[in-house]
Amino acid sequence: MDFVTWALSPWGENILIRISWDLFWASLVGGILFLVAHGGYMLFSPHHKRESGEVDRMEKERAGLPARIERHSFMARVFHWVMAVAMLALVFTAFLPVVGVKFAWVYWHWMAGILLTGSIIFHVIHATFFMDFWSIWLGPRDIPEAKAEIMRDFGVEIGGPKPGKYPLGNRLYHFAVLVAGVGAIASGLLMMSRVRTPIFERNPYLMGDAAYGLTYVIHGLTGVGFVGLIIAHIYFALRPEKFWITKSMIFGTISKREYLEHHDPDRWVATK
Amino acid sequence: MPEGPITSVPGGQPGVSRRNFIKGVIAAGATVSASAYLFRANIAGQDSSLPGSVERLITLNVNGQERRVDVLKHETLAMTLRYKLGLTGTKLGCDRAECGACTVLVDDVPHYSCSVLTHTVRGRKIVSIEGLAAPDGTLHPVQQAVVDGQGFQCAFCMPGFVMTAVGYLKTNPNPTRAEMAHGLSGNLCRCADYNKILDVMMNAAEGMRRA
Amino acid sequence: MPAAIRDVMPAFELFQPTSVADTLGLLERHGADAWVMGGGLDTFDWLKDRLRKPKVVVDLSAVAELRGIKDAGGGIEIGAMTTLTEVATNALVKERFGLLAEATGLVASPQIRNQGTMGGNVAQDARCWYYRAGWPCYRAGGNICYADTPTAVNREHAIFDADRCVAVNPSDTAPALIALDAQMVVRRGASELVVPAQDFFVGPGVDITRLTLLRPGDLLTAVRIPGTWAGKQFYFEKVRDRQVWDFALVNVASAINASGNAISEARLVVNGVSARPYRLEAVEAFVRGKARDEQTAEQAGALAVRGALPLRHNAYKVPLMKALVKRAIRGAGAWTS
Amino acid sequence: MADYKLIGKNYVTPDLVAKVTGKARYAEDYRAEGMLFVKLLLSPRPHARVTRIDASAALSMPGVHAILTADDMPAPPPPPAPPPAPAPAAPRPQGEAGAPGAAAGAAAPAAAAAAAAPAAAQPPAPPRPRVPAEVALTKEPVYEGEPILAVAADSEDIAAAAIERIVVEYEPLPFVIDPLDSLRPGGPDGRLEGNVFVGANVETLKWTAADIARIEAGTFPADAAASETLVFGDVEKGFAEADLVIERDHYQQTTSHQPLESRTAMAYWQNGKCYLHGSTQSVARTVAAAAGWIGIKPEELVLISEYTGGGFGSKIPGAQSMAIPALLSRKLNGRPVMMRISREEETYIGRTRPGYQGWLKMGFKKDGRLTAIDMFIVEAAGPYRRQGDHATSANNTSLMYQVPNMRFRGVSVATNTPPGTSQRAPGGLQASVMVEPMVDEAARKLGLDRIAIRKINSPEGQAQFGLAPVNAPPGRPRNKVTSCFVKECLDKGAELFNWAERSKRSGQRRGNKVTGVAVATGSYTAGSIGVDGLSVLKPDGKLYIHQGIGNLGTHSVIDTARVIAEQVDMPWEKCVVVWGNTGNHVAWSSVQAGSQTTYAHSRANYAAGQALKRNLQELAALELGGAPDDYDVGGERVFRRGNPGRAIPFAKAAELAIKRGGKFDGHEVPKELNGMTKASAAALAGLGLMGVARDNLPRDGSTYSFQAAFIEVEVDVETGVYRIVDYLAVVDVGTVMHPNSLGGQIHGGGIQGFGHVRSQNLVYDRHYGAGLSNRMYNNKPPTLLDVPVEQPMRWAAVELPDPTNPIGAKGIGEPAIGAGGGALICALADAVGDGILRRTPVHPEQILMSLAAGKPAYETLTAFI
Numbered sequence A: 001m002d003f004v005t006w007a008l009s010p011w012g013e014n015i016l017i018r019i020s021w022d023l024f025w026a027s028l029v030g031g032i033l034f035l036v037a038h039g040g041y042m043l044f045s046p047h048h049k050r051e052s053g054e055v056d057r058m059e060k061e062r063a064g065l066p067a068r069i070e071r072h073s074f075m076a077r078v079f080h081w082v083m084a085v086a087m088l089a090l091v092f093t094a095f096l097p098v099v100g101v102k103f104a105w106v107y108w109h110w111m112a113g114i115l116l117t118g119s120i121i122f123h124v125i126h127a128t129f130f131m132d133f134w135s136i137w138l139g140p141r142d143i144p145e146a147k148a149e150i151m152r153d154f155g156v157e158i159g160g161p162k163p164g165k166y167p168l169g170n171r172l173y174h175f176a177v178l179v180a181g182v183g184a185i186a187s188g189l190l191m192m193s194r195v196r197t198p199i200f201e202r203n204p205y206l207m208g209d210a211a212y213g214l215t216y217v218i219h220g221l222t223g224v225g226f227v228g229l230i231i232a233h234i235y236f237a238l239r240p241e242k243f244w245i246t247k248s249m250i251f252g253t254i255s256k257r258e259y260l261e262h263h264d265p266d267r268w269v270a271t272k
Numbered sequence B: 001m002p003e004g005p006i007t008s009v010p011g012g013q014p015g016v017s018r019r020n021f022i023k024g025v026i027a028a029g030a031t032v033s034a035s036a037y038l039f040r041a042n043i044a045g046q047d048s049s050l051p052g053s054v055e056r057l058i059t060l061n062v063n064g065q066e067r068r069v070d071v072l073k074h075e076t077l078a079m080t081l082r083y084k085l086g087l088t089g090t091k092l093g094c095d096r097a098e099c100g101a102c103t104v105l106v107d108d109v110p111h112y113s114c115s116v117l118t119h120t121v122r123g124r125k126i127v128s129i130e131g132l133a134a135p136d137g138t139l140h141p142v143q144q145a146v147v148d149g150q151g152f153q154c155a156f157c158m159p160g161f162v163m164t165a166v167g168y169l170k171t172n173p174n175p176t177r178a179e180m181a182h183g184l185s186g187n188l189c190r191c192a193d194y195n196k197i198l199d200v201m202m203n204a205a206e207g208m209r210r211a
Numbered sequence C: 001m002p003a004a005i006r007d008v009m010p011a012f013e014l015f016q017p018t019s020v021a022d023t024l025g026l027l028e029r030h031g032a033d034a035w036v037m038g039g040g041l042d043t044f045d046w047l048k049d050r051l052r053k054p055k056v057v058v059d060l061s062a063v064a065e066l067r068g069i070k071d072a073g074g075g076i077e078i079g080a081m082t083t084l085t086e087v088a089t090n091a092l093v094k095e096r097f098g099l100l101a102e103a104t105g106l107v108a109s110p111q112i113r114n115q116g117t118m119g120g121n122v123a124q125d126a127r128c129w130y131y132r133a134g135w136p137c138y139r140a141g142g143n144i145c146y147a148d149t150p151t152a153v154n155r156e157h158a159i160f161d162a163d164r165c166v167a168v169n170p171s172d173t174a175p176a177l178i179a180l181d182a183q184m185v186v187r188r189g190a191s192e193l194v195v196p197a198q199d200f201f202v203g204p205g206v207d208i209t210r211l212t213l214l215r216p217g218d219l220l221t222a223v224r225i226p227g228t229w230a231g232k233q234f235y236f237e238k239v240r241d242r243q244v245w246d247f248a249l250v251n252v253a254s255a256i257n258a259s260g261n262a263i264s265e266a267r268l269v270v271n272g273v274s275a276r277p278y279r280l281e282a283v284e285a286f287v288r289g290k291a292r293d294e295q296t297a298e299q300a301g302a303l304a305v306r307g308a309l310p311l312r313h314n315a316y317k318v319p320l321m322k323a324l325v326k327r328a329i330r331g332a333g334a335w336t337s
Numbered sequence D: 001m002a003d004y005k006l007i008g009k010n011y012v013t014p015d016l017v018a019k020v021t022g023k024a025r026y027a028e029d030y031r032a033e034g035m036l037f038v039k040l041l042l043s044p045r046p047h048a049r050v051t052r053i054d055a056s057a058a059l060s061m062p063g064v065h066a067i068l069t070a071d072d073m074p075a076p077p078p079p080p081a082p083p084p085a086p087a088p089a090a091p092r093p094q095g096e097a098g099a100p101g102a103a104a105g106a107a108a109p110a111a112a113a114a115a116a117a118p119a120a121a122q123p124p125a126p127p128r129p130r131v132p133a134e135v136a137l138t139k140e141p142v143y144e145g146e147p148i149l150a151v152a153a154d155s156e157d158i159a160a161a162a163i164e165r166i167v168v169e170y171e172p173l174p175f176v177i178d179p180l181d182s183l184r185p186g187g188p189d190g191r192l193e194g195n196v197f198v199g200a201n202v203e204t205l206k207w208t209a210a211d212i213a214r215i216e217a218g219t220f221p222a223d224a225a226a227s228e229t230l231v232f233g234d235v236e237k238g239f240a241e242a243d244l245v246i247e248r249d250h251y252q253q254t255t256s257h258q259p260l261e262s263r264t265a266m267a268y269w270q271n272g273k274c275y276l277h278g279s280t281q282s283v284a285r286t287v288a289a290a291a292g293w294i295g296i297k298p299e300e301l302v303l304i305s306e307y308t309g310g311g312f313g314s315k316i317p318g319a320q321s322m323a324i325p326a327l328l329s330r331k332l333n334g335r336p337v338m339m340r341i342s343r344e345e346e347t348y349i350g351r352t353r354p355g356y357q358g359w360l361k362m363g364f365k366k367d368g369r370l371t372a373i374d375m376f377i378v379e380a381a382g383p384y385r386r387q388g389d390h391a392t393s394a395n396n397t398s399l400m401y402q403v404p405n406m407r408f409r410g411v412s413v414a415t416n417t418p419p420g421t422s423q424r425a426p427g428g429l430q431a432s433v434m435v436e437p438m439v440d441e442a443a444r445k446l447g448l449d450r451i452a453i454r455k456i457n458s459p460e461g462q463a464q465f466g467l468a469p470v471n472a473p474p475g476r477p478r479n480k481v482t483s484c485f486v487k488e489c490l491d492k493g494a495e496l497f498n499w500a501e502r503s504k505r506s507g508q509r510r511g512n513k514v515t516g517v518a519v520a521t522g523s524y525t526a527g528s529i530g531v532d533g534l535s536v537l538k539p540d541g542k543l544y545i546h547q548g549i550g551n552l553g554t555h556s557v558i559d560t561a562r563v564i565a566e567q568v569d570m571p572w573e574k575c576v577v578v579w580g581n582t583g584n585h586v587a588w589s590s591v592q593a594g595s596q597t598t599y600a601h602s603r604a605n606y607a608a609g610q611a612l613k614r615n616l617q618e619l620a621a622l623e624l625g626g627a628p629d630d631y632d633v634g635g636e637r638v639f640r641r642g643n644p645g646r647a648i649p650f651a652k653a654a655e656l657a658i659k660r661g662g663k664f665d666g667h668e669v670p671k672e673l674n675g676m677t678k679a680s681a682a683a684l685a686g687l688g689l690m691g692v693a694r695d696n697l698p699r700d701g702s703t704y705s706f707q708a709a710f711i712e713v714e715v716d717v718e719t720g721v722y723r724i725v726d727y728l729a730v731v732d733v734g735t736v737m738h739p740n741s742l743g744g745q746i747h748g749g750g751i752q753g754f755g756h757v758r759s760q761n762l763v764y765d766r767h768y769g770a771g772l773s774n775r776m777y778n779n780k781p782p783t784l785l786d787v788p789v790e791q792p793m794r795w796a797a798v799e800l801p802d803p804t805n806p807i808g809a810k811g812i813g814e815p816a817i818g819a820g821g822g823a824l825i826c827a828l829a830d831a832v833g834d835g836i837l838r839r840t841p842v843h844p845e846q847i848l849m850s851l852a853a854g855k856p857a858y859e860t861l862t863a864f865i
Helices: A022-044 A052-061 A074-099 A106-130 A142-153 A168-194 A209-238 A240-251 A256-262 B032-038 B077-084 B141-148 B158-171 B177-183 B194-210 C020-033 C041-048 C084-089 C091-096 C098-105 C110-115 C118-123 C173-179 C281-287 C294-304 C317-330 D016-021 D110-116 D156-163 D179-183 D209-216 D235-241 D284-294 D320-331 D343-349 D389-400 D428-446 D450-457 D486-497 D499-505 D561-567 D596-624 D650-660 D675-684 D739-758 D815-832 D844-853
Strands: A004-008 A014-019 A068-070 A253-255 B057-062 B065-070 B103-106 B109-112 B125-127 C013-015 C034-037 C056-059 C069-072 C075-079 C183-188 C191-196 C218-225 C233-239 C250-259 C262-271 D036-042 D048-054 D064-069 D147-153 D167-172 D196-198 D201-203 D228-232 D244-252 D265-270 D273-277 D301-304 D337-339 D355-364 D370-380 D406-413 D513-525 D532-537 D543-546 D575-578 D631-634 D637-640 D643-649 D689-694 D704-716 D722-732 D794-797
Touching: A014 A209, A022 A209, A052 A256, A068 A256, A074 A106, A074 A209, A074 A240, A106 A168, A142 A168, A168 A209, A209 A240, A240 A253, A253 A256, B065 B077, B077 B103, B103 B158, B109 B158, B109 C110, B141 B158, B141 B194, B141 D016, B158 B177, B158 B194, B158 C110, B158 D016, B177 B194, B194 D739, C020 C034, C020 C056, C020 C218, C069 C091, C075 C091, C084 C091, C084 C098, C084 C110, C084 C118, C091 C098, C098 C173, C098 C233, C098 C250, C118 C173, C118 C218, C173 C250, C173 C262, C233 C317, C250 C317, C262 C281, C262 C294, C262 C317, C281 C294, C294 C317, C317 D844, D036 D156, D036 D320, D036 D343, D048 D147, D064 D156, D064 D320, D147 D156, D147 D320, D179 D209, D179 D355, D179 D370, D179 D406, D228 D389, D235 D355, D235 D370, D235 D406, D244 D428, D265 D320, D273 D284, D273 D320, D284 D301, D284 D320, D320 D337, D355 D389, D355 D428, D370 D389, D389 D406, D389 D428, D389 D513, D428 D450, D428 D513, D428 D739, D428 D815, D450 D486, D450 D513, D486 D499, D486 D513, D486 D704, D486 D722, D486 D794, D499 D513, D499 D704, D513 D815, D532 D596, D532 D650, D532 D675, D543 D561, D561 D575, D561 D596, D596 D631, D596 D637, D596 D643, D596 D650, D596 D689, D637 D650, D643 D650, D650 D689, D675 D689, D704 D815, D722 D739, D722 D815, D739 D794, D739 D815, D815 D844
Parallel strands: B057 B125, C013 C056, C034 C056, D036 D337, D273 D301, D370 D406, D543 D575, D722 D794
Antiparallel strands: A004 A014, A068 A253, B057 B065, B103 B109, B103 B125, C069 C075, C075 C218, C183 C191, C183 C218, C233 C250, C250 C262, D036 D147, D048 D167, D064 D147, D196 D201, D196 D406, D228 D406, D244 D355, D265 D273, D265 D337, D355 D370, D513 D704, D532 D543, D532 D689, D631 D637, D637 D643, D704 D722
């Protein structure tokens, strides 16, 4: 398996062209293997949910809470789904031709890229000014939470910290998407200097061969990264024990019990 | 030729000495030393049981003679004529089908011999410039017309032009000057003696009609 | 980095099958290692430049069933290995489809037509000089089009439908075949695809590394021309720098069915302007029912070039194409009077 | 005109049957036992330094025998010094091996440049770096495709595979493709030593930002700094007197010579001598050059070049690359080594005609008389040395148009493109293509006939011409020609072409086709002197004529031999011409360039014929009594005048000469002969009666030939496509020696001129400095269908002998190309309008786009596109 593709420049030098498409297959297979493995484990493993007693107690303590608690605002949900559509469009327009489905994909790809970029700019502004910006971030205080999660997955019954608005897995995923997304968008924007768009003056010599090679490799790596990430995301969204989150991304709210069961009300103070 | 060089290339299969194989293969008149020109062992191997597989040792009909020749799979007719059969009258001007100096007749039809695999013309009648004149030295009417009109300058293109003219005149024995020009247009003359070439070839057409 | 050399053909194993069945067997057996060779004129360039080093070359010259021109009920079928000279001089082709005979007669040079084949001419690769130099451009699998940069020399390149790559289709016969509603017969393993000529060609948006839909292992066996356009009015013109060897800067093929002075149906195809032979369906629709006169021709020319996006050195292709389309509507002879 | 038996008659050259039967052997047609094959590794970069070569993987391959690198090359001889003073002689001393083109303006010292240039562009102070000589293999490649190393192997297959296993690392260096880029402040320099060639030196010259701004606005900065300035008269005064002044920017492309035979060579060593089979224009003159490249003495080299597949100036003394097989063979104990040069390699290493970016201004009186010409040319010289084309263009113009005031300014820019050298009428072609359309424009603006405006300015008789450096001492006489009959050409052509009627077709339109009719002139040097003739009359009754000239296709190697036969009335069937192999003892010869051969060798052979005749006369006097002058030759005998019975047959005379020895059979030869001739004479001594002499005939002035060309074209204004309908050339080449050959030269030159104007081109990607037109279908030499094919091309000669040549002959090859090219571009302008076509090659789109825009609608000054 090759990781990258090289070519000989007009001057006879080895130049980086892009990643090897072997990596796409690796990511695809890796993603599928992960979900098979995870699904299998979840079926047969001794992993533990939290005890319901604690939740019952909290429900009593916090009777004032409304029955439905808004987890994702309308704008946040619109953003998520727009981004999801853009992301899927990007991945499919990128990789269908690789697997042999030939169509004129470039236009749709960069258009989807623009849509994604736009939606992310919206998201950054929205998150900064209208949401709890830090709720999605990772930090040192997540370590005990991570530890507890892992212990539970290995069948150890343990209490311990609950997440705020976003469970740790959510936040880890967000972080991965953030890194891959920034990489994909930045490299993608640079790559648009090599195709005709109304947005950029085409100039394939904007950077040197090596810089473009690196750009293409970053774009490729983030692209195949998304293949795995998307597989994992969809998988988890469809898992029964996580389905309440999926529903909340559609309808916006969760029940009081879900709220108390999965969140630390002190870290995420429900407003409604 | 040096004693039995091992003619393998790295990355390919182990080579074999071709020296003994070649002995007696190269037909009379060929320059043995030049046969080293294209020596190389097969790289993809040979499974003669497959349909369409070819032997290296082939028979060519060149200038009316049957010639047994060892021909590599990737050898062009121009190379076989020039380096295996000693027929250096066929010239290589570009080796890329864009000058016409290497034109020979294959079943009376002008072809760029630089762009024909020798294996493709097995069993077909090949005529090069050396095969035009009669055995007693009497020139072909086209050759004679060239001589009579002091045609061509450096003449590197001449064998190709003559062969093209011979082939073309078989399809159109009575061409107009413009038709003749189109017939000969696949040959380049860098001395640009085109006008005189057309003159002598029009005379050649007449010479052939008389002959 | 190792050095490059652009001379001396690399060695390969040669197969000269005598039937289509054997050919397909060889192609299946050797997969992507096999290179199909027709007349060889495009092939030798790649091999002698050592830019392609196939392990196996399958030479079609001995496959008799791929040769010849057959009468097919008002239309004709041309075997893929029929030489261009045969096509250009064949009585049936000249009688029914003079357009194709004329286009074929203008390909390259007499010797190339004597050897080059119908199949080879339509399936030939792009001639962009950057691509042919072996540079790692999009078409070669790389990530750049060297012909579309601020300093590129792109006089011969595309004005339509460029998608990253700006190479053009170099064929003279392709526009004629599309104008005649020809169909390409392709063997793909056990199946036979019969594809309209127009769909046989693909643009860079769809497949940037190939000009046609032929994949490794595919074999173009024949070109079928239906009787639809037999004996109709045709026009072909090729503009090039030198009247021999050179590929078209722009060429045009038209087939017109006219009753009296009115055009009842038309086909118009231009090549040398995009990576696919460029069929002018809008113009065909526009001229339908119109009088075949100067005014229609003029308007058709203007309509034809709508949407053209020239590069730095090929803006001339716009007025040139306009003029050729105009002439193709007016028809042969009309313009010199 | 003298009554000749041979001269002026058509005949069949003795090499023709060999050519037409395929028996003629060119360099690649030789075979030798154990022959190895060479492949070259070429630089992928336009300018770099080789930092590392690892050939171990290649050398370990079975069948690979040796590698040759720059380290194996002998030290090059020091580059020739520029002429001490700008001689008012021929514009190009086509001469010395490897360095054609040190022209009159070459030595223009810094002062000249300084005088013409604003202070800002003062050339740097001495010492100026000299240009290193070109060597066949290099460590500092200065153009893409320059050979770095060579591999010898059992086969080309193995050699090619070996090349692909060699690792070469390069340190990139700045490079120049478009000369104007190099003249920008801060622009790249084509050589480490500088960017502009001045004489034998490299200097640095940059234009001002204002100059560059003008280029970017699309006009040539005619007041920018020049590195060379030549003047005659007072150009400002001339323009002040003018009633009409026209100025135009102008571009001409760089073209590759593309001889059909590439510079293939084969070599082996035997008994301490190197036997070299190569492709060269001149044989005798190649020996010293090739020996120098190999690093041996000329006596150690046997050069064989019986047939040469064209050169056009690119193989004047062979090619540096010939040293490669010779040196590889020496490494391999003399084993034969064949180096086949591919077409792509030929395009890289096979030389070019320098391109022009320039400006021309001409002033005319109302009657059409020229008052002043001002010319500024930047030439793309390639990486190795100054090309004199630009200065030669000025010189030629000052001859063709007898203008009282003229100035030339020029810059010869080092470009990292294939090396420039003379190409058929270097500077002469470009002069016609540049000047002729402007003369036509003036004629139209002044309401004058186009022949009339030429005749009023044309030279005649021993016309003077030439420019001089601005600091040249005053009162120095100008150059002059030995004869000139261009007006006669114009008159004769006008009649044969029916100019009065034909020119009325100018601009006539039929449908979309417009007719253009034009006339143009061309001129070029047509020979000089200084060579030897050698012949031996043998007892077999045959006359052996030993020619040191190459057989490059002009037939002059045979034509000039007939001069000796003519002197002694020898039947041509009994003459044997020996040529093409220095092992066969040939005479020192002129370099075959600049249309030299016919003129110079008819003189040398005339001298040899006279010596032969004198020897026969003296021998007869000794044998039969009386004085030598009592005897004459004829009918293969030397006989007593008035008593033809007292005679010695030639065969007998040869025997007697051997008996008598001394000067009769070549044991004593004139001291003034060149060493090569002496050595050949010594080898032939005792074999018969010898006639050997040096050309000491008088000569005053420079010899030039002239041509007037008449043409009709048809331009399709809808597509820009055009074709030539009719063509007539009338030449002043003195006495016609061989009509069929002359016709070939005239039309061959004319068609090459068409090729320059209509299609031939070199295209470069300037980002990578890489050639895009290495293939013939991209660099487009003219084809058979680019000439008139319905109506045969016609030619005629005015046949007025040159007084300085004993038979009245002048060279014939070069004026034809300028006249042909000039005529074509004039006819196109006649059809589409003045001032539109300022760039060659004239592609269809220039016509198409410009007609639509009503002005030039293309890049007028950008090079290599």
